[in-house]
Amino acid sequence: MTKKKELTVEEKLRALYDLQLIDSRIDEIKNMRGELPLEVEDLQDEVAGLNKRLEKLHLDLNTIEAGIKDKKSAIEEFKEAIKKYTAQQNEVKNNREFNSLEKEIEFQNLEIELAEKHIREMLVSIEHKKVSIEETESRLAARQEHLGHKEAELNSIMTETEREEELLLQKSEEFKADIEDRLLVAYDRIRNGVRNGLAVVSIERGASAGSYFTIPPQTQVEIAARKKIITDEHSGRILVDSALANEEREKIEAIIAKL
Known part of the structure; x- marks a missing residue:
C-alpha cells in the first residue's frame, strides 16, 4: 500500500477544497439529469x-x-x-x-x-x-x-x-489519493449529512458560504492563517478563507475547461 505524502495544513485545506469543487461539479451534472x-x-x-x-x-x-x-x-x-x-x-x-x-x-x-x-x-x-x-x-x-x-x-x-463526469470522477480519485484517510472520512460524513453536498466552504462576507451565521473575527483570522483545520460550529463544515477559495476555484476551473 502506497503511503500518502505528508501535507501541511494549508495543503490539506487546498486539497480538500479542490476535491469539494470537483465533487460539486459532478453533483451539478447529476442534477442536470434530475429525475x-x-x-x-x-x-x-x-x-x-x-x-x-x-x-x-x-x-x-x-x-x-x-x-x-x-x-x-x-x-x-x-x-x-x-x-x-x-x-x-x-x-x-x-x-x-x-x-x-x-x-x-x-x-x-x-x-x-x-x-x-x-x-x-x-x-x-x-x-x-x-x-x-x-x-x-x-x-x-x-x-x-x-x-x-x-x-x-x-x-x-x-x-x-x-465524458466530463467520467474524467471528473478520475480527478476526484486523484485528489483523494493525496488526502489522509481521517480527513476523507470526515469529508464524506459531512458531505453526506448536508443537503447540498458542501463539506468544505469558504468565508463569504464574514459567514460560511450557504450559512447566515457570522464567524467570529478571531476565528476568521485563524482560518486565514491556515495553521489548523477549523469547522463551522453550526453546520460542521470545514472552513477555508476566501483568498484560498478563489485561488483553488480558478485552478479547478482551468482543469475542468481542459477536460
Whole structure:
C-alpha cells in the first residue's frame, strides 16, 4: 500500500477544497439529469408491461377465435349426426328404435343450440378483446412516443456530460489519493449529512458560504492563517478563507475547461 505524502495544513485545506469543487461539479451534472433516468426507467417498464398485456390480449383473441372454429366444426358434426339418425328412422321396424333415434336427434339439436350459445358469447368476448387491444395499442403508442422524447433528452444530456463526469470522477480519485484517510472520512460524513453536498466552504462576507451565521473575527483570522483545520460550529463544515477559495476555484476551473 502506497503511503500518502505528508501535507501541511494549508495543503490539506487546498486539497480538500479542490476535491469539494470537483465533487460539486459532478453533483451539478447529476442534477442536470434530475429525475430523467428514473423517468426513462419507469416509462420503459410501463411500455414493457403494455407490450406484455397486448401480447396476452392477442393470444386470448386467437384462443377465442380457435374456440369458435371448433364450435362451428362441432355443429357440422351434430348436423351430420342428425342426418344419419333421420335416415335411420326411415329404416326402423318398431317404435322403440324410432323413439331412441328421436332422442338422439333431440340431443344433437340441444348440442347445436349450446354450441351456438357459446359462439355468441365468444363473439361478444372478441369485441371486448378488440376494444381492449385498441385502447392498449393507443396507450402504448403514446407511452412509446413519450419514452422516445425522454430517451432523446437523456441521451443529449449524457452525450454532453458523460465524458466530463467520467474524467471528473478520475480527478476526484486523484485528489483523494493525496488526502489522509481521517480527513476523507470526515469529508464524506459531512458531505453526506448536508443537503447540498458542501463539506468544505469558504468565508463569504464574514459567514460560511450557504450559512447566515457570522464567524467570529478571531476565528476568521485563524482560518486565514491556515495553521489548523477549523469547522463551522453550526453546520460542521470545514472552513477555508476566501483568498484560498478563489485561488483553488480558478485552478479547478482551468482543469475542468481542459477536460
